[in-house]
Amino acid sequence: MEVVWNLGAALEYLSRMGCRRVLVQLPQGMTHASERFLSAVEDRSMEALLWGRPAYGACDVVDPEAAGADCLLHVGHLPFPWLTPERAVFYVPPTEVDVGAVADALADRRSVALGGPAGVLPWLPRVAGELRRRGVDAGICEGRGRARWPGLVLGCNFTSLLSCRGEPVVVSDGSFHALGLALLLGRPVVRVDPLGRAETVDPMPTLRRRYALIHGASGVRSWGVIVSDIPGQRREELASFLCRSIRDAGLRCWQVRVTEVTRAVDDLGLEALANTACPRVSIEDSPMHRIPILTPFETLQALRLAAGGRLSRKYVMDVMF
Numbered sequence: 001m002e003v004v005w006n007l008g009a010a011l012e013y014l015s016r017m018g019c020r021r022v023l024v025q026l027p028q029g030m031t032h033a034s035e036r037f038l039s040a041v042e043d044r045s046m047e048a049l050l051w052g053r054p055a056y057g058a059c060d061v062v063d064p065e066a067a068g069a070d071c072l073l074h075v076g077h078l079p080f081p082w083l084t085p086e087r088a089v090f091y092v093p094p095t096e097v098d099v100g101a102v103a104d105a106l107a108d109r110r111s112v113a114l115g116g117p118a119g120v121l122p123w124l125p126r127v128a129g130e131l132r133r134r135g136v137d138a139g140i141c142e143g144r145g146r147a148r149w150p151g152l153v154l155g156c157n158f159t160s161l162l163s164c165r166g167e168p169v170v171v172s173d174g175s176f177h178a179l180g181l182a183l184l185l186g187r188p189v190v191r192v193d194p195l196g197r198a199e200t201v202d203p204m205p206t207l208r209r210r211y212a213l214i215h216g217a218s219g220v221r222s223w224g225v226i227v228s229d230i231p232g233q234r235r236e237e238l239a240s241f242l243c244r245s246i247r248d249a250g251l252r253c254w255q256v257r258v259t260e261v262t263r264a265v266d267d268l269g270l271e272a273l274a275n276t277a278c279p280r281v282s283i284e285d286s287p288m289h290r291i292p293i294l295t296p297f298e299t300l301q302a303l304r305l306a307a308g309g310r311l312s313r314k315y316v317m318d319v320m321f
Ligand code: SF4
Pocket: 056, 057, 058, 059, 060, 154, 155, 156, 157, 232, 233, 277, 278, 279, 280, 320
């Protein structure tokens, strides 16, 4: 398994490994550029196959042999070593970051912890260097479990930012990662985009929507508990625990096996769903569903309300290690 930051090096590794059929797995937002990757593989005299749906993250890495290939080119994510096929190359296209502008945006802070998605990581040491030159204590720390790369922030794991002593700052294109951290901390989080534009991401609007869903689900009689067959999203024990808790509350519960959580789950004849797959599916995709899709914590809160109890004061963000 190799990790590289440019496509030429990725192809070089695949050639040197003696690959003959390469399965190309692309993330959402890059599938439209599939031809570029497929042609690049073929230009090196290897056969190219394309995986037919976008990869969610490094939690969603395909075994090339199961797909009829002998090697994998996975684009856009840093690997979780325990989920990685041996004959795989991970290529992360770096996001262009204006180092000076990002440092300018943070120059008035005393101490910051820098982190972001995989594409910004090569730039973070330079941003930290610029900040230190301006007297700001800037740290980049290694996270735990699936975020064991210095500064790496995932939608479900923020440990790299929480391991550092400074104020956490997410450097990223969109607010997805910063919102996850804001929900975890229960307070606004600073995000700076690669051009140096800063914003504060407030968890409150999302929390209000989540509590409305919890209240809605507290009156239902039949639940499904979603279990994903994507290897890095499968949480069997948690699903069994949730279904048991629901049944112990006198309600009906069945596990629902899926690869992706699509609109089809609304039509399974169930009134609410507890989601043990990617935590962000519950939060980001809820508006497209007709029935409540809750995280494990939210499900337990709904059961508590149904039993006449009170909501917990602190919202607990669903994280994965
Ligand atoms: S579980 Fe979701 S948030 Fe976590 S790595 Fe996978 S896609 Fe990203």
